[in-house]
Amino acid sequence: MNNRFFSSLALRNIKSNKQLYIPFLLSSTAIIAMFFLMVSLMTNKFVQERSSSLPTLFMIGVVVIGIFSVIFILYTNSFLIKRRKKEIGLYGILGLEKKHVAKILFFESLFSSLLSIAAGLLAGLLFGRLVFMLLNFMLRMPNDIAYTTSLLSVGATVALFVLIFGITLLYNISQFTFANPIKLLKGKQEGEKEPKGSLILFILSLIFLGWGYAISITIPDPLAAIEKFFLAVLLVIIGTYLLFISGSIFILKALKNNKRIYYRSGAFISISGMLYRMKQNAVGLANICILASMVIIAVSTTITIYLGSEETLENRFPYEHNLKLFGDMDYVAEMNNRFFELQDEVIELTEENGLEVAEMESYRYESFFGNLEDGSFVFEQSSVDGDLPVLMMVIPLQDFNGMTGENYSLADDEALFYHSTKTYLKEDLSIGNKTYSLTEIENEFSADMALTESIALVVPDEAHLLDLREDYMGQFPESTHITVDAEIGWNTEGTEAAEKALAEQLESEYNGVSGSFSRYESRDSQREEWYSINGGFLFLGVFLGLLFTLGTLLITYFKQISEGFDDRGKFQIMQKVGLDENMIKDSTKSQIIWMFILPIVIATIHVSFAYPIVRKLLLIFGVTNDMTWLMTFIAVVIAFAGIYWMIYRVTSKVYYSIVK
């Protein structure tokens, strides 16, 4: 018997098991396309160039989808192979050697993997191109974002899925070589057994989930968020699978033991059915839950970023016109003069352009890195070391009062103090050779201060700035970057044309001139670029949302179809002993709680716990308004629940029409 014989036999098997193979091939194709799209996005030019944290986030996405693919294909494969046990068991009884059965299985795997990988790559390419085109059009992107794929992403996809299909082949072969034929013949009848130690699994799931949640809740700052996000996601995914496997079996068994609930026609049929394939059921639900969480996070965050563009702009550029002055170590006095001169200069320039200065703010400041240690701020050279030091901004009182309109006065050993984490509770703070008695104030400074642990210290006058610098230089004589810098920001009132003219004039005056030590930025001229970047994020978010929703659709479809064919015989028998169509509907209805509510509720819990960490991540993109994110988040949860409801309804109709 040669390979040709086995390969044609394998092909015939696939054809004659169409009912099983079509959903299997379809959903494998979809998951392959999904992974391929994700890898392609990771290497996409926009993702690589727009923000330093995007490639990391997409890397996380790729790994998550990768893990998801492994679980999903193993899951669908186990479904498939279980229902073919009898058929393949017959080969053994008809006298085929195990080696030969393995060969048949090999060819079956080969054909189905070749087909789905090829189809997946093609589908991914088409879907990516098409949806990018559509989104470019619909979101009116100023610069089209191109969908690109590389040989590398093709290679990665092929490699991963060849590996996964290889694993399923080994699994299938082991199923048949280690089982006796009689057991195989009964394979389809036997229900799934409860996994061993399900209590331990349940406890483990709580530990994993709790750990993941804890990471999110306790995350101190955005940079830590990027670092820990992946771990948290991974923990929650593992926790979700374990929770569904142990928890759903636990609940189902409890329901079964409650006679008043169990012995009612709808529950009777659906609970026993779910217990019969408890693991498959659990994995399927966990898959849906994870995809739902991903849709909600991807879409709600990117919408928030987009909606928050204006706010982000205001955070980054607090005034319409912003001028930053870089200090010089050796000419501190000149810098001070220049600071006041410049203010007069820009007012003059503004008025020359026929505009009025509506509001103006200016302040000088000095920044240090260091750590809070037991009542004192200990300088550190720079931020390159592993542990992130605390950023301290020191401002003279005169400038602070000027910018806030407050009227504080400070004695020589007093200072105003703002701490982003509000974890420093002492009354005094030593810094350098000085000790200040502190009065706490709110963040009157830049919103960026909340990004990492930061301190603002308002000292009595400029002399303190210089003293602190002395102390610092005494500790790190080589250091060159501690200078007194200054910010000048002002709003103007007048015609748009005049505003534009002013911006252009200021730009040519202060930017790009070597040795000028200043930089001018106009909010208006930044706006367009900012919107195109944030539009790009929205684009990616909507794309991922679509992708994951499609994934949810396919998984739900696969689950309903395969379970429908599985249950068909049972419903026929039950109809013979008096099951009517309304009861079939009843039993599909009582699955709603499981199929619909459970994944959505748990996904919502996941995403709610992800809130703190995602909020920190959003800070990186300049979003500080919690309200926007909360509202979008709620809207997206509701919208996705609606979409999933439709998916659920349509697929359960499919199920109903199969079993009826």
Added chain:
Amino acid sequence: MTLLEIKNLKKIYTARFSNQQTEALAAVNFSVEEGEFVSIMGESGSGKTTLLNIISTLDDASSGEVYLDGNPLSKIKDKEISAFRRNTLGFVFQDFNLLDNFTIKDNILLPLVLSKTPIEEMESRLPPIVRNLGIEAHINKFPYEVSGGQKQRVAVARALITKPKIILADEPTGALDSKASQNLMEILKGINETGQTILMVTHSIRAASFSKRVLFIRDGAVYHEIYRGEQPADEFMDRISDSLKVLSTRGEQDE
């Protein structure tokens, strides 16, 4: 009192992809008294299953009528048909038709659950039945964990639990060995002795010999019937096999 009356029952199957018609039942007439145990015998393809399916309301007759307690089955509304099947009929099939996702106990309770019977009622009906059928020890197992004979007894229990007017059995011993068949037939006989009406299709002369009357079907019509009366089982068996021989030789002569 007559429980079941079948009048001029006719069934014609039309093949799905051609106009070829098969007359499965030509004109069947017979009746079953309350408390009777009737076997139907006949060659393969003579229309026994078709007849049983029509009585079971699983299939419709082309013409003619089945009366149960004097009520025509064809007048039962579609909506009520399932409830009718659940409450008045009990089924035993050749291939058991047990559900793998239910324990033996739940398989037996299934029709009651479908009828929304209170749980107390279900639990009081179960023990005497499973004790009678000798499957008490297995009620928490699953169907694939018990033998064929035990499965069929489970199926009988499922048929009995609704206290049906009549039990319809299509070759209940068809998948069982002789010992398990003997055992099952004794059980059915015992059930009949408590007043339960049973209508059974069978190929087995031994199985038929447990009943009180045997009907012989040929070419879609009742051809002959014999009563057991007070005869012992082996004499009745001989009479049944004689009738079968006559039936088949006459058949050959007819052609």
